[in-house]
Amino acid sequence: MTEASYPEDLKYHPEHDWARIEGGEATLGITWYAQDSLGEVVFFEGPEIGSEVTKDQPYAEVESVKAVSDVIAPVSGEVIAVNDSLGDAPEAINADPYETGWLIKVRLSDPSEADSLMDAAAYAASLE
Amino acid sequence: MTVDSALRRTSLFETHVEAGAKMVPFAGWEMPVQYDGIKEEHIAVRTHAGIFDVSHMGEIEVEGPGALAFLQRLVTNDVSRIEIGGAQYSLLLNEDAGVIDDLFVYRLGHDRYLVVTNAGNHTADLTRFGQLARDFDVYVRDAIDNYAMLAVQGPNARRIVENTLHIDLPARMKVATRQVGRRPAIVCGTGYTGEDGVELLIDPEIAPAIWTELVDSGVVPCGLGARDTLRLEVCFHLHGNDLTTETDPISAGLGWACVESTGFIGSDKVAVFRANGTDEKLAPFVIEGAGIPRQGNPVMLGEKQVGEVTSGTFSPSLEQGIGMAYLRTDLAEPGTEVEVDVRGKRRTARVSSKPLYKKER
Numbered sequence: 289m290t291e292a293s294y295p296e297d298l299k300y301h302p303e304h305d306w307a308r309i310e311g312g313e314a315t316l317g318i319t320w321y322a323q324d325s326l327g328e329v330v331f332f333e334g335p336e337i338g339s340e341v342t343k344d345q346p347y348a349e350v351e352s353v354k355a356v357s358d359v360i361a362p363v364s365g366e367v368i369a370v371n372d373s374l375g376d377a378p379e380a381i382n383a384d385p386y387e388t389g390w391l392i393k394v395r396l397s398d399p400s401e402a403d404s405l406m407d408a409a410a411y412a413a414s415l416e
Numbered sequence: 417m418t419v420d421s422a423l424r425r426t427s428l429f430e431t432h433v434e435a436g437a438k439m440v441p442f443a444g445w446e447m448p449v450q451y452d453g454i455k456e457e458h459i460a461v462r463t464h465a466g467i468f469d470v471s472h473m474g475e476i477e478v479e480g481p482g483a484l485a486f487l488q489r490l491v492t493n494d495v496s497r498i499e500i501g502g503a504q505y506s507l508l509l510n511e512d513a514g515v516i517d518d519l520f521v522y523r524l525g526h527d528r529y530l531v532v533t534n535a536g537n538h539t540a541d542l543t544r545f546g547q548l549a550r551d552f553d554v555y556v557r558d559a560i561d562n563y564a565m566l567a568v569q570g571p572n573a574r575r576i577v578e579n580t581l582h583i584d585l586p587a588r589m590k591v592a593t594r595q596v597g598r599r600p601a602i603v604c605g606t607g608y609t610g611e612d613g614v615e616l617l618i619d620p621e622i623a624p625a626i627w628t629e630l631v632d633s634g635v636v637p638c639g640l641g642a643r644d645t646l647r648l649e650v651c652f653h654l655h656g657n658d659l660t661t662e663t664d665p666i667s668a669g670l671g672w673a674c675v676e677s678t679g680f681i682g683s684d685k686v687a688v689f690r691a692n693g694t695d696e697k698l699a700p701f702v703i704e705g706a707g708i709p710r711q712g713n714p715v716m717l718g719e720k721q722v723g724e725v726t727s728g729t730f731s732p733s734l735e736q737g738i739g740m741a742y743l744r745t746d747l748a749e750p751g752t753e754v755e756v757d758v759r760g761k762r763r764t765a766r767v768s769s770k771p772l773y774k775k776e777r
Contacts, residue, residue: 327438327641328453330730331708331737349759351708353454353730354641356759375706 292320295386299402300411301344301362306386309402314363316341317390318350318381321415327352329381334370334392341365341394343401348391350381363401365394426471427564427620431627435637442640443536443656445472450639457642458732461609462775465570466638467630474538475559475617476531476545482553483527490548491521491531492665492686494675498523503589503606505673507665508541509682513689514661515668517541518653520606522591530559530591530602530617534655548681563602564623568635569613569646577614580633581626585614597622609643610650610771648727648738649773651700657711658698658726658740667694667742669770696723697748699767703737703756707763714757715741715765722747725756733773743767 298306304322308315323329331351341347346358347367370392374380381389396402406414423446432439437448448469451457460466478487487495493506502523508516517537522530533541542558549556568577574585586592588605595601602617618626631637644654653659653668665674666689676683676690703709709728714721728739739756747754752767 327450328455330455331706333706351730353645353732354449356708356710 292324293386294320294408294412296408298386298408299362299405300408301360301405302411302414303344303360305360305362307362307402307405308386308390309363309396309399312396312399313368313393314365314396314402315390315393316362317385318359319411320385322357323382323385323389326350326355326357329378332374332378332381332391334372334374335367337367337370339367340397341367341392350378359391361394362405363394363396364398365396367392368395369393424472426469427623428469428471428627431624432469432637437637437639440640443472443534445535447472448637448639449641451637454639454641454645455732457636457638458645460636461570461611461638461642461646462733463571464636465568465573465576465613465634466636466642467627468567468569468638468640468643469564469623469627470567470615470643471564471620471623472535473565474533474535474541475563475565476533476542477557477559478529478531478545478554479557480527480552480554483529486548486552486554487521487529487531488678489552489680490545491519492674492678492680492682493521494678495521495529496678500525501586501590501592503591503604507659507670507673508544509665509680509686510661511682511685513664513682513685515655515659515663515665516544516661518655518659518670520604522602522604524591524593524602532565536656561620563617564620566616566618566623566627566630567607567609567613567643568616568630569607569609569611571612573611573613573635576630576633576635577616580629588612597626608652609646610652610773610775611646644727645729645732648729648740649731649733650771651740653698654727663698663742664689664694666690667696668698693745695745696742697745698726698740699743699748700740700770700772701738701754701756701765701767702734702772703739704764704766707756707758707761708737709739709741709756709758709763709765713759715743716755716757716762717747722754728756731773737763738772739765
């Protein structure tokens with residue numbers, strides 16, 4: 289998508305990552321701002337299913353032609369799914385960062401962590 | 417984004433910014449790294465035509481009765497082989513045969529040469545030129561402010577430049593003086609992308625108008641990001657990555673650009689390296705499967721480090737990770753399998769032959 293967008297139903301981490309929290313699980317990805325700064329994503333390799341991610345810590349990398357960027361976990365949990373379609377089509381992270389460009393799903397180890405994340409308005413304001 | 421006020425800007429800076437280019441610091445200059453995207457720009461140059469602002473590159477004019485003798489002493493290639501209107505790739509070495517810069521030398525007249533330098537080395541080159549000029553009947557002048565430099569590259573580049581600017585172009589590796597935008601210009605049949613094309617050395621004042629005319633004729637504006645992926649696919653060296661004062665021409669695979677009989681500075685060391693061989697050789701490689709190698713990644717054979725990546729990227733043409741690395745000489749043969757340690761993950765790499773990208777004919 290060429291226009292900046294920050295959906296209302298997501299929670300945001302200051303390192304430009306989002307979480308869609310549904311019950312005890314969350315889908316994670318990078319924001320429009322992050323993919324725009326990085327440029328065309330040409331490579332993403334997710335963590336192993338069953339591994340643990342920790343809030344504020346990197347859990348994977350996304351790479352453009354020129355740069356490598358850490359992806360920071362907005363929440364902690366166990367990895368229960370990785371978006372395997374990104375192996376062949378990492379450009380989905382640019383084209384559709386919030387839907388087909390999702391990165392991983394986790395089972396939350398501490399659902400209260402989500403309270404510290406920003407809503408869409410606060411995140412958008414932080415970018416100005 | 418913070419903008420360092422100490423960075424220099426080319427005469428095309430406003431043009432780049434207005435077109436939405438992403439500007440980055442590079443070798444002391446504020447330059448466009450990309451317009452719409454490195455991959456698209458790269459493919460445009462391989463299949464059509466792209467234009468690069470390379471005005472950050474330096475120019476040094478060398479003129480006088482001693483010009484040939486001076487350049488023979490200073491740079492590694494045999495300058496006497498350049499006819500008037502010819503061009504040659506060459507190296508500037510220190511006394512230990514370390515590479516200070518890689519350059520293009522153009523012969524504009526009987527005793528008149530123009531040397532094009534890399535932006536980051538221009539000052540060091542000038543110092544070197546200035547010191548040696550005292551011993552020769554030669555006049556050396558920094559001409560960096562006299563020229564904007566536009567590289568127009570790709571299979572359709574020449575045709576579009578000829579039709580748009582209404583000029584005849586010199587052949588590949590030739591140079592000619594022409595009128596561009598009613599001002600004197602130097603037109604070179606050179607480039608650094610592996611594609612056919614030209615480089616235009618023009619008056620900085622008219623550069624934005626010429627750039628715009630060419631873009632309006634369908635040439636795709638490209639940034640330095642695509643320039644880097646294009647040159648790496650065809651295994652052209654980048655000074656600062658693949659060449660430094662710590663590397664010698666023989667290890668770098670540039671023995672072909674050195675003619676020791678001319679007596680250039682460092683020629684005695686180059687002769688020894690050529691005769692005895694070197695411990696390491698610069699070799700191109702392709703990552704098999706996933707992973708993108710980057711500058712500085714260790715190259716491993718089992719638990720032993722056998723080299724280091726000096727340039728690495730994602731190849732838009734091959735759609736895989738590629739690079740060049742200094743490898744132990746016995747391993748620098750096409751077909752050898754090694755591993756690249758990419759931030760802790762081992763990626764299988766196969767040593768390849770040059771160039772990594774070959775045009776389908």
